[in-house]
Amino acid sequence: MAELMPLLLFLAVGAVLLLGYPVALSLGGTALVFAFIGEWFGLFDHAFIEALPNRIYGVMTNQTLIAVPLFVFMGVMLERSRVAENLLDTMALLFGPMRGGLGISVTVVGMLLAASTGIVGATVVTMGLLSLPTMLRRNYDPSVAAGTICASGTLGQIIPPSIVLVLLGDVLSAAYQQAQLDMGIFSPDTVSVGDLFIGALIPGLLLVGAYIGYMVGVAIFRPAAVPAIPAAERPEHDWRFWLRVVRVLLPPFGLIVAVLGSILYGIATPTEAASVGAVGALLLAAFQRQLNLRTLTAVVRQTTVVTSMVFLIFIGAAVFSLVFRGFGGDEAVTDFLTNLPGGVVGAVALVMLVMFLLGFILDFIEITFVVVPIVGPVLLAMGLDPVWLGVMIAINLQTSFLTPPFGFSLFYLRGVAPPEVTTPQIYRGVLPFIVLQLLMLAALALFPGLATWLPDAVYS
Structure with missing residues (x-):
């Protein structure tokens, strides 16, 4: 019976989640019920639950999670400062003369927003509101348009600064230290969030290139699906237009350089760079004349809600673990893992x-906090590079935003898409991007x- 308890615990948590209960309460509540049952029948090592207060205190005082x-x-402040709106308008005019140009512009803007906000929901909703009607009006295939917007919005999961990389860095650090303890090695080494940021840059940019390559392929083999903007409706690309391009690109690019550059050159830790980004977002909002008490109040409230959700899930996951x-x-x-064929x-x-497969039914936060602490120490003890493993997991988790039926990007776009864009069209549109990922x-x-x-x- 004792050897079946971990499996029963995992299945019970999955069942409670599918019933629709909040993730944090499902994890912590189910785990505590099983701990009580195990204690009652003498199947549970009570020393682990005694470590719970220290674990929760460690979550609350973790400087990385700041x-x-x-x-x-x-991200929320930039969403309200009209940076995305200006970028979409300008990039659409820049790439509009070519077939698939609107799709490429959405991908480029998704990349820039990913590197300056990292908030998937805000990116998908903003681009869905601003770009999808324009693409449909230009006779874009609804599936191609919807798929491009959903996939481009998820780039914030892999291109730093990414919240999933911050969370993965903390979880993998704990897994790495646990793996070393299991091997009898006592070392202060951890997995740096900065290392994950740097390691994710090249794969993230290659993924952007793959998205653009797909759009070029559609333009070649299905030109009617991604028509160009008619010449009569395009502005002349003179010096005034290029000045507008520079003026629109400069603020977010400057913020990207400030945040990522400070990490790459060792000037700031990821936590310190996050504070640089927050101040930079305030300055950009002020520059766009969007900063006022009402906006600031709304941003702070939304930040509090999202942060509270993440930390509550973290505490529930700590209890479960x-x-x-x-x-x-x-x-x-x-x-089980060490005895698998293939090593x-x-x-x-x-x-x-x-x-x-879990990405079809769970969000990346649940997978990060539930699965990674279980398998991470085992895989790292096998000698895997923690940065490589972290980037692999991040790209895998990125697919959870696109995989039906519970892909969050699909929900975000469905909520703002016009009625003529059907849910099956959105599902078909994201399939090529899932394959690319x-x-x-x-x-x-x-x-x-x-x-x-x-x-x-960087560190050599």
Whole structure:
């Protein structure tokens, strides 16, 4: 009976989540019920639950996690400063003369917003409100238009500064230290969020290139699906137009340089860079004349709601993790993964497959806080590079925003799309981008240097 308890705990949490209960309460509440049952029947190691207060206190005092509310504040403030609106209008005019130009402009703006906000919901909703009607009016295929907007909005999950990378950095640090303890190694080394930021740059940019390449392919083989803007409706690309391009690109580009540049050059930690980004977002909003008490109040309120949700899930996941280990679940996972055919390759392949399938029904936050603490120590003890593993997990989690039926990007766009764009069209539109993300995952598995070369070069 004791060896079945970890599996029953995992299944029970999944069932409670599918019933629609809040994630944090599902994780913590179900785990506590199982801890009580295990204690009653003598199946549970009580020492783990005694460590719970220290674990929760550690979450609340974790300096790395201070970056979460700061990056959320930066993204929400930029959403309200009309930076995205100006970028979309200008990029559409810049790429409009070519077939697929509107789709390319959405991808480029998605990349810039990802590197300056990292908030998927805000990006998808903004681009859905501003770009989707324009693309449909230009006779774009609804599936292509919807898929491009959904996929471009998810770039904030992999292109730093990304909240998922901040959370992964903290979870993987704990997993890395646990792996070292399991091997009898006592070391203060951790997984730096800055390393994950740097390691995700090249894969993120390659993914942007893949999206643009797909749009070019559609323009070549299905030109009627992505027509160009008629010449009579395009402005002349004279010096005034290029001055407008520079004026629109300069503010977000400057913010990107300030945040990522300070990390790359070792001037600031990711947490300190997040504060730079928050101040920069305030300055941009003031420059756009969008900063007032009403806006600031709304931004602070939304930041508080999102941050509270993340930390509550973190606490619930800490309870779940401790109870899971109290039943010996970590040992069961270790035995299972280490005895798989193919060794470390088979273990990584299975974990990635499970995460991908969980993405159909769970959000990236649940997967990060529930699955990674369980499998992370095992995989890292097998000798995997923590930065490479973190970037692999981040790209895999990115697909959870696009996979039906519960992909959040699909929900965001469905909420703002006009009635003539059907839900099946949105689902069909994201399928090619899911394939591109999986191909990027395969490329990263075959060529780990895509994630590890830049961090090694920066710190060498």
